[in-house]
Amino acid sequence: MKILWVFAHPERRSLGGSLLTEALRTLESLGHEHRTSDLYRMGWKAVVDADDFGDLGGRSCERLLVGAEQERAYAERSLSEDIRREQEKITWADTLVFQFPLWWFGPPAILKGWFDRVLVQGFGFGLKGPDGRTLRYGEGGLAGKRALVVTSVGARESGFGPRGIHGQLDQVLFPLLHGTFWYTGMAALPPFVVYGADRLTAADYAREAAELRERLHTLHATDPLPFHHENGGAYDEDLVLRPELAPGLSGVGVHR
Known part of the structure; x- marks a missing residue:
């Protein structure tokens, strides 16, 4: 497989960083190709603005219409270089892994900004089929690819269960699994979650690392949601x- 691993954590010496090292080592041992986008190390710009879309000065533009400018700049290959590099990685990959700590019930802002800036109209969404149908939710620019969330949370697993106070985790992640992955056509795989991340012992970490290795061993055969x-x-x-x-x-x- 060809795997793009997008990592969104400011500290490589963290639990997440250790799991990233384990994961990449496992992928190499399995013979998979992989590329990594370590967003904090890259200094990824997390906000959409006019600088993403090339020169706007030659056209009459009373205000920035983000969707239209995304589609135009993608078609004209005038998106900023950092965006085009990430799109090239996505095109190369057949599986995308997004690893992040769950902050305020979602990914860190830097990863949200990656989605905002990279999955532009005309590339990730906004496509039409030959019959004029809008291609989304199972179809679209990224159809045929698979996407996996690897995340860590501070709470106990019971708090994210069917009656847990935090809400059932697959529903907490619904905007990402359904509204981002499935919307653009990617098949969303069941997330890999480390609970009680701030309280893990060495033995706990060894167990979680082993479970992540096992998930990667069976990644090709995992049924999507x-x-x-x-x-x-x-x-x-x-x-x-x-x-x-x-x-x-x-x-x-x-x-x-």
């Missing part, structure tokens, strides 16, 4: 799940 395709007949013309699917239920869980 079974989200419904937008264009697969599960949704009506208003993009509402048809009543015969998950009858009587509501919330993000019905989309699986």
Whole structure:
């Protein structure tokens, strides 16, 4: 496999950094090709602005229309060089891994900025099929690729369970798993989660590292989360799940 590992943690001597070292060593032992984007070490710019889109001065532009400028600059190959490098890595890879600590129930701002700046309209989304259908939620610019979250949280696992106070983790991560991965066409794999990260003992770490190695050994065979395709007949013309699917239920869980 060809794996792009996107790492978003400011400290390489952290738990996350240690797991990254374990993971890359494992990928090499399995014969997989891998490339890494260590966002903090790269000094990744986390905010979208006009500098992303090349020279705007030659055109009449009363205000910055981000989606339109993304699509134009992508088509004209005038996106900033850092964005184009990351898009080239994505195109090369068949599997993307996003490793980050869960901060305020989501990824750190630097990784959110990577999504904002790299998965631009025309590349990650905003594509049309030959029949004019919008290609998203199972189709789109990144269809055929797989995506895995590797994350650590300070809380106990029970707090992220079905009745846990923090909310069920797959639903906490729904904006990423469904709204980013699946939206752009990537098949979302079940996340790898380290709970109680701030309290791990050496024995705990050894167990977690072994479990991560095992996940990577079986990565090619892991079944993705079974989200419904937008264009697969599960949704009506208003993009509402048809009543015969998950009858009587509501919330993000019905989309699986």
